[in-house]
Every structure is written in C-alpha cells, then in structure tokens.
Amino acid sequence: MTTSTNSEAGNKLICTVDVVLLSLSEGQLRVLLLKREREPFAGAWALPGGYVHIGEDQGCEDAAQRVLRQKAGLESPYLEQLASFSGPARDPRGWSVSVAYFALVPHPEEALPGQQWLPVDRLPQLPFDHGSIVATAVERVRSKSQYSSLPVHLCPEPFTISQLHAVYETLLGEPINTVSFRRKLDELAILEPVVGEKRTEGAHRPAQLYRVRAEFRQRLRLVGRGLNR
Amino acid sequence: MTTSTNSEAGNKLICTVDVVLLSLSEGQLRVLLLKREREPFAGAWALPGGYVHIGEDQGCEDAAQRVLRQKAGLESPYLEQLASFSGPARDPRGWSVSVAYFALVPHPEEALPGQQWLPVDRLPQLPFDHGSIVATAVERVRSKSQYSSLPVHLCPEPFTISQLHAVYETLLGEPINTVSFRRKLDELAILEPVVGEKRTEGAHRPAQLYRVRAEFRQRLRLVGRGLNR
DNA sequence: ACAATAGTGTCTGTCAGACAATATACA
DNA sequence: TGTATATTGTCTGACAGACACTATTGT
Structure with missing residues (x-):
C-alpha cells in the first residue's frame, strides 16, 4: 500500500x-x-x-x-x-x-x-x-x-397566505394553526401586499396577494421560537 | 482564456x-x-x-x-x-x-x-x-x-450543572435563567449523575456531578423550543 | 339569501422567567 | 450560627392553539 x-x-x-x-x-x-x-x-x-x-x-x-x-x-x-x-x-x-x-x-x-x-x-x-x-x-x-422563511421560495409570486400555508403544511407533514401562521408572517415582515387581489375557483371572499420583500429574496429570516409546533 | x-x-x-x-x-x-x-x-x-x-x-x-x-x-x-x-x-x-x-x-x-x-x-x-x-x-x-446539547462537549467530565450553565452563558453571551436551564436539561435527559459529589471553594452546599450519557457522546440532542431566551 | 373561503378578535392552557424557600457544606 | 451556593417549589406573564365571529365574493 x-x-x-x-x-x-x-x-x-x-x-x-x-x-x-x-x-x-x-x-x-x-x-x-x-x-x-x-x-x-x-x-x-x-x-x-x-x-x-x-x-x-x-x-x-x-x-x-x-x-x-x-x-x-x-x-x-x-x-x-x-x-x-x-x-x-x-x-x-x-x-x-x-x-x-x-x-x-x-x-x-x-x-x-x-x-x-x-x-x-x-x-x-x-x-x-x-x-x-x-x-x-x-x-x-x-x-x-420549522423556523425560517425558506419555503417562500417554493411559491410562484404573487401568492396568497393560504397558498403559503399549504406549502408549509406539505413540507412539515402536519397541520399548522392558521391564526398562529398569520401572526408569525406578520412578525417576520418578509411579505408585502400587492395591489391587485385574487379570486379562487369558488364563490367566496378573495384573498390578498403578497410577494417577498426584496431584502429577503436571497436571505432567509429566522423566527424566534419556530412556528411552534 | x-x-x-x-x-x-x-x-x-x-x-x-x-x-x-x-x-x-x-x-x-x-x-x-x-x-x-x-x-x-x-x-x-x-x-x-x-x-x-x-x-x-x-x-x-x-x-x-x-x-x-x-x-x-x-x-x-x-x-x-x-x-x-x-x-x-x-x-x-x-x-x-x-x-x-x-x-x-x-x-x-x-x-x-x-x-x-x-x-x-x-x-x-x-x-x-x-x-x-x-x-x-x-x-x-x-x-x-441555543437549541442543542452541543456545549456539553466543552465541559471536562464530570461537571456540575453550574459549570455547564456558565458554559452556555459564555457561548450565548447573555444570562440564562437557572430554573429554566435545569428544567431543559431534565427534559433533554442527556446527563446522568455520578456517585461522588463535589465541593467548590467556599462554604456552601456541594453540587451533584454529572456526565453525558453514552448515547449522546457523539450525537446531539435538539431541544423543542430552544433554551428560550 | 347561501355557500365558501379570507381574515380578525378573544379565551385558555402551557411554559419560560421571577421569586422565594429549602438544603448543605465550611467557617 | 452565619454565609454561600445548590436545588426545588410556586406564581405570573407571554404566547400558541382553539374557537367563534366578521368580511366578501359568486351563485
């Protein structure tokens, strides 16, 4: 050898x-x-x-x-x-x-x-x-x-909170409380609303569209105590 | 070129x-x-x-x-x-x-x-x-x-909870609540007490000595919601 | 009006942090 | 007994999850 x-x-x-x-x-x-x-x-x-x-x-x-x-x-x-x-x-x-x-x-x-x-x-x-x-x-x-904004990169912009919520649930494989999820997104402040709105298939209230704020396009945002799950 | x-x-x-x-x-x-x-x-x-x-x-x-x-x-x-x-x-x-x-x-x-x-x-x-x-x-x-048992590897075994606590505080650069810290260590269940006890310099109650349980010598243990700081 | 999803307000249980009480050594 | 640190018990405030209520569209 x-x-x-x-x-x-x-x-x-x-x-x-x-x-x-x-x-x-x-x-x-x-x-x-x-x-x-x-x-x-x-x-x-x-x-x-x-x-x-x-x-x-x-x-x-x-x-x-x-x-x-x-x-x-x-x-x-x-x-x-x-x-x-x-x-x-x-x-x-x-x-x-x-x-x-x-x-x-x-x-x-x-x-x-x-x-x-x-x-x-x-x-x-x-x-x-x-x-x-x-x-x-x-x-x-x-x-x-579980504790970052990473999954936003999987969503085609602009997207609704519901879409993003579904993405997180798919990745994590378990349901996430919708209220907590919205609260976290608010804290993170990585999203900004887009002027237009969006209507889904059925007959119901349309959802606000969002996109990722430029500062976070390449960088991640970490959440203090995770999405708490 | x-x-x-x-x-x-x-x-x-x-x-x-x-x-x-x-x-x-x-x-x-x-x-x-x-x-x-x-x-x-x-x-x-x-x-x-x-x-x-x-x-x-x-x-x-x-x-x-x-x-x-x-x-x-x-x-x-x-x-x-x-x-x-x-x-x-x-x-x-x-x-x-x-x-x-x-x-x-x-x-x-x-x-x-x-x-x-x-x-x-x-x-x-x-x-x-x-x-x-x-x-x-x-x-x-x-x-x-912030959220794992990593720092135990910096402590010479056996060590006291107070020693380990000081190690975490040094690494994180801010005080950690002692009660929470002990609770977390309990939950983590990575330490086992050693028979003998230890006395510090002064005149006070001696501290229990611990070592890392064999299962966690090479692997880390993650804590659910961090050490909460 | 009805159905359906978006979004908000409020209560409750859990848990981290504060505080206080107890334990145990040496002087 | 007094002092100092270890260790444990209990209360409290913050926050995640549950639930219920309002908003807004198409049918």
Whole structure:
C-alpha cells in the first residue's frame, strides 16, 4: 500500500458539484433529475452536477449556478450549500469530493426533455450517492421550514397566505394553526401586499396577494421560537 | 482564456481539510492554531489542516480525524462538518477546495509547543481564508448552542450543572435563567449523575456531578423550543 | 339569501422567567 | 450560627392553539 502523497498524478482526485433542485407540485416535494448523457451511469436519472471548472468558476457556488444555468436553464434561484460528500467509492472514476447545494424554485410549467421531477419520498435507486444527497437536502429543508422563511421560495409570486400555508403544511407533514401562521408572517415582515387581489375557483371572499420583500429574496429570516409546533 | 476541461494536469485542483478545534478557557471561546512548518505561510499561525490522502482516507471526515490525531494528538472529539470553502485565490498554490470541520473539546491542561489557543473574538489576521472559516464555525456553534446539547462537549467530565450553565452563558453571551436551564436539561435527559459529589471553594452546599450519557457522546440532542431566551 | 373561503378578535392552557424557600457544606 | 451556593417549589406573564365571529365574493 502506497503512502499517499499530496496530489500526484496516477491517483487523481475528482472534484464536482451536485445540485438538489427542489420544487412543490401536486402536493408533493419533488426533485429535478436529469438523464445522464455520459458515462458513468449514462442513461440513468441523476442530480444535475458537473466538474468544477477551475479556469472559469470563482468557487463551488459559482459552479453550482453554472450547472443550474446550463442544465436546467435557471438563472438565480435561492441556493444554499448543503454539505460535501466524499470517498473512494461514491464515483467509479475514483476518489471524489462533491460539494452539494440545494435550491428551491416555484414549480415550472413543464419539464424539458431529459428532465423529470420526481417526488422525493418515492425515488428509485440513484447513481453515485445521489440518494443520500437528496435525503440530506430534504431533511435540511424540512428542518429549516420549522423556523425560517425558506419555503417562500417554493411559491410562484404573487401568492396568497393560504397558498403559503399549504406549502408549509406539505413540507412539515402536519397541520399548522392558521391564526398562529398569520401572526408569525406578520412578525417576520418578509411579505408585502400587492395591489391587485385574487379570486379562487369558488364563490367566496378573495384573498390578498403578497410577494417577498426584496431584502429577503436571497436571505432567509429566522423566527424566534419556530412556528411552534 | 482556455475553455476549462475536467481535471487535466497543468491546472491542478487542490483538496484539503481544515479543522476548527474549539475550547473554553478563562471564560473565553478559543481556537487551536498551529505554527505552520511548510510553505505557504511557513511560520504563520493557522488552523490544523492538510491534504486529503486518497490512498488512506475513506472520506474527508476521516482526513479531518487524521489531522486532529497527527497534529493535535486528539482521538475522537465531537466532530461535525462545517462547510466547504473554495476558489482560485484562497490558497496561493492554486484553485482549492477545503472541506472544513469543527470540533469541541474540554480545554487541555497546556498547549504543546507550536500550538496556541487564542480567543476567537480577538484573532489576528490568519493565512488563507482561515479567518472566515473560524468565524463561520463560531457562528454555527453559538447558533446551535441555543437549541442543542452541543456545549456539553466543552465541559471536562464530570461537571456540575453550574459549570455547564456558565458554559452556555459564555457561548450565548447573555444570562440564562437557572430554573429554566435545569428544567431543559431534565427534559433533554442527556446527563446522568455520578456517585461522588463535589465541593467548590467556599462554604456552601456541594453540587451533584454529572456526565453525558453514552448515547449522546457523539450525537446531539435538539431541544423543542430552544433554551428560550 | 347561501355557500365558501379570507381574515380578525378573544379565551385558555402551557411554559419560560421571577421569586422565594429549602438544603448543605465550611467557617 | 452565619454565609454561600445548590436545588426545588410556586406564581405570573407571554404566547400558541382553539374557537367563534366578521368580511366578501359568486351563485
């Protein structure tokens, strides 16, 4: 067994980024998977990802934004570093480090060819360790939803309080008191009302529309004592 | 400008780990710095860190444990992944990714030669981006202290509730209600009393000694609604 | 008018913080 | 006995959850 030295040829280390792009549709949290065009795992559905381009990227977050732009056509969704995954076996090409990010977007109209939005609770086996990466991201998002404004990034603007309420309930998997929810949103002061109103299907009072205030478009807001659940 | 390709020679990517080892002494949160023996920044005080050894390490966490063992002589403190730091400029040797970890230990008797424990609030300029890494770690630890059992790893066992209380107050920087604190510890059920008792300096009732229950030596315990402050 | 959802006002139980009482050591 | 800190018991204010009431639309 060779005593490993710093970073010599022959035993190259691979460095990639992977992005867990999440969205909400049909009452389910879904993740974007792409059909891989190259080996390894060509033809399999996997997370969007790619090599860090050291001539081009100013950091791994840059690389993640580039991957999102090039492979999912997205410009600047809410993006946050998740964790790094590493080891000799996770990628058949060799010892690898993947810096994983997660991003949240309102659900797009339709998936492009080679794209698929699958419910995170019913995923097939994924290549590499993408299964664990998705699981980690989902856990993080559900956890942060308990005490932050993170989920607003899943709502297409403008949205009603009821819509946002439903989003939180889906993520947390249990009912949230509507009165408390409104109170919290008030305290947080991340939303601003939009002039127009909105009417739902049926015959009832229309709901005020809101959008996220610019200051919180990229930054989160943490709540003092959670949503209290 | 070259269109960057995957990971060809000439433009090698560097992959390292860095560890923010934290401890509490004289009422201050302190970080371990080591005098660098090699370039770059030979002679400067910096975080313990090193290359990932792909022939030896089973992952970056392994590498971090190895660094702690070899450079600080520690066996298995509480260790958690912090974040990854990357970019073309953070390391003069080239485009680099560092997977950073933080670890908590009771303050050791004395620093070995070439080691130094400096207060995190009064650090000099550090090489690389070690200043940001430490800042991120401190923020994470302070934040987690609000709602988890993380700080127990800073107390030399066995310890009294009063000691632990002081640790929390130091980390959070404000007084914590003693009654609430005891109640929370009770709920958490992470501590178990040790047979012997302890007497402090003066003349007063001795305090019960506790240690962390084995189940929580490596895992954290989260509190429902924080320590409520 | 009726149905249905949006939004608000008010009461109640729970829990963190304050305060006070008790416990137990050494001097 | 006196002093100092540990530990426990009890009261109180703040706030989340429940409930009920008002608002506003289409049918």
